[in-house]
Amino acid sequence: MSRSIDTFSLDSTSWIKVRGKLIRVSDQSDQIPDQRDMDSQVVTIDQFASAMASIQEVIAGLCQRIDG
Numbered sequence: 001m002s003r004s005i006d007t008f009s010l011d012s013t014s015w016i017k018v019r020g021k022l023i024r025v026s027d028q029s030d031q032i033p034d035q036r037d038m039d040s041q042v043v044t045i046d047q048f049a050s051a052m053a054s055i056q057e058v059i060a061g062l063c064q065r066i067d068g
Contacts, residue, residue: 018046 014025023043 016043016047018043018050 016023016025025043
């Protein structure tokens with residue numbers, strides 16, 4: 001299972017694709033605390049979870065090679 005996170009910019013807006021969903025990422029410095037902050041935190045958590053899953057897959061693959 002391979003997970004990828006793609007990031008790109010369009011004009012002054014940055015976007016990130018997580019699990020097939022396109023999410024707008026905005027500069028935190030110009031926002032007041034509201035739902036957008038929560039959305040950004042969810043993206044960060046999703047990125048972390050995806051990175052951890054990828055690391056676990058690599059470690060599992062290495063263990064199989066060592067044992068195998």
